[in-house]
Amino acid sequence: MTDTGKTPYFLSERAQKLVRKRYAAERRFRFYGLAMIILALAFLAVLFYTIISQGISGFVVTNIRLPVTFTAEALGVEPGATAEDLKGVSGFKYTKLARRSLNDYLGIPKGDTEDERLSRGLLSNGVDVQLRKILVNDPTLLGSTVEVWLLAHGSVDPFVKGQISRDLPENRRLINDQQMAWLEKLEHDGRVDLRFNSNLFTEGASADPELAGVGVALLGSFFMMVLVVLLALPLGVGAALYLEEFAPKNRFTDLVEVNINNLAAVPSIVFGILGLAVFINYAHLPRSAPIVGGLVLTLMTLPTVIIATRAAIRAVPPSIKEAALGVGASKMQAVFHHVLPLAMPGILTGLIIGLAQAMGETAPLIMVGMVAAVFDFPGSPMDPATALPVQIYIWSGLPERGFVALTSAAIMILLAFLLTMNATAVILRKRFERRW
């Protein structure tokens, strides 16, 4: 063996260094990949953490427990008045009742105007509705004293929840030192508590955060989703059936295909312009109404439904259709009696995913005027309403601290809906997935 004294190249220090370098580069590259995934997941985690940590407090609201005496005299009714009479009493009298009981509790004498004015700032503007409801439900309470949980004013709420520091100088707080002292007395007596915010689910727009809710928005979104299902499902399935099963290969079908693929990627705001120009300006449908929003969302969802339906139809093996044709079914019968039912789970999955997209869509609804503040529940899709994501947009622009929590809470409700819909789609797909 002749030893030349030379080590082979691959064992040389230089080559070994290069290999180590290459392996280090390999590890680095791999680490970057993992780091990027973790980064993306971290974004998601921060997003959810922000929303949930702020939103939780939107589901509760500060209430003050007060002994309220329902005197017939203060309400201006006869003793023994019926529920009907009590319903007709003006809200202002109930409000005065609530204020009087607060003032009595805090020891503010009647006629002391400055303190009376300040103590009003502790109670919500919605206490009249609360008191009326209690009394109308049980008219026998008239003349007796009842411990009642009354809504606190929206400016009190963030202090009780600890969202705004009580140590802020007086001129930077919405409630002054006197009001703060009263609040602390009430808290000391165990008369202040955070209770479930049912207004969040049952009310419409309001300037007071403690009285505002997503009720109207939920109903508006519901109307629009119903409209989307009623229109997008038959239209989308019809279009997909034609394109997959009946369409001859010609320029018209090519045009339709290109169109559908493009429509799926058109910015949503352009659909909003379409809705504004066609449905409102040309067809004179009412502004801010769910019917217009529903039509716009239908047009947006249609490509999704068509694409999903075509995929589902293509997944049904041709042998099934051929067997039907073989025993004498017409093409229409083979498609409607055999292919379509087998494709239905896939179609429904696509529809639900399209619905979830439509449910979170905001920009086109703003364009058709659904940003108005709506206080009353819409009786039909022709009445003004708003939608859940639009309500989130409106609230996010309001300066009061209470609306930040409400916005986050509304986002949680919206995400819960979307999560449920998407989970349904996944389960549906898993459950009915068929391998032929």
Place this chain on the structure above:
Amino acid sequence: MSVTLLILIILGAVTAAYVAGLARVRAVSGGNARVLHSRPSYYGTYVALVVALAAFSVMAVWLIAQGPVIMGHITDLLPADVRNGDPSMRELALAQVVNVAQSGSAFGAEPYAVKLAATYNSMLASSRLYMTIAVLLAALVAFALAYRQVRPQARARNWVEAVVKALLIICSSIAVLTTVGIVLSMLFQTIHFFSLVPPENFFFGLVWDPRFAAAGSGGETGQFGLIPVLWGTVFITILAMMVSVPVGLMSAIYLAEYAGPRFRGIAKPILEILAGIPTVVYGFFALITVGPFLRDGGALIGLDIDARSALTAGLVMGIMIIPFVSSLSDDVINAVPQSLRDGSYGLGATKSETIRRVILPAALPGIVGSIILAVSRAVGETMIVVMAAGVAANLTANPFQAVTTVTVKIVSQLTGDQEFTSPQTLVAFALGMTLFVITLILNVYALHIVRKYREQYD
């Protein structure tokens, strides 16, 4: 009679027609289905379809025609000076009439408008009545004709199938109609806008200052320069891409090449949640969390960052777009044939070398396609920029300042009560048209690239 009630009546009549057709065919065949050309239910369906088509088409034509006819009549009844005056004033007067008629409140309206509103309402009511009569008459005639055709040798199935097929064709042409609607709805208003503002001032103008004029005041026109607004869109898109391309592409590479099936099965769906979150949620996130965070963080190191800045919007939009890049790139990387990888490993390349030198070049067209699709998404995104980018049209390359985008301006010019004759409102349609054309080109180009690439390995 309300339209809803009429529709319900028609649906009832259609059901009755089905039952009648079925009964008739049973009677003429004497219970022996074998003498019939089609199965009995087709005869019923045939009668029902004919009735439905007749009734609904009469109704549709009537509803479409009644608006222009009534408005034409009302125009003739307007006072002569309004009728022969400025067209935009005439439209305003007509709008006032309709408004009074619908709201029922004559508050602040001209006396002639109140009078015409009553005329409008009575014409509408009589139109509804005549429509009901016409629709019911059409349904009856159609029923009589179809009912007489129910004979054993009638080709009911073929007729029904022809109608169904026609309906399917109508369904699929809705997609085309939508595109036509989008283009037409913007085209006319855009042309109208360019008659008020010269196109060169729009496309090459460097100043955006529309000077909102109150409805009806007219006269006051601002400057409508597209460049600063378009720059905002481009700038934010670039920032978003600087976030989403590295993160999305590296995630896709890791998921496709390194991750085990279990990690992939968990991480991929979670990443896709990012795409399912509504954009208004991202906007809120940018407004409440990211904006203040960047502002305070910038203040710590001596940077002056606005709470609403191009950086905030770009960063959050980048996060939103990550799954668009990663999902499509993942598919494309998976489509690269295994033989290419094996060849590279056989030559002694490490995994990362294989990815960088072999897989990425092979997958490049598809990746570029997915990035272009993501760009198109970013260009058309509205809520994030409306909530987080600001409204001032600054022509700046400083990411810490507020900029505005095409979509923001469309929203701000079209919300509120603006008449559709002022350039302040019409510019939104020109902006929308610009946006539509840009995204259309991007989409067509991206789809073209993706399709061309796919053909190579299939």
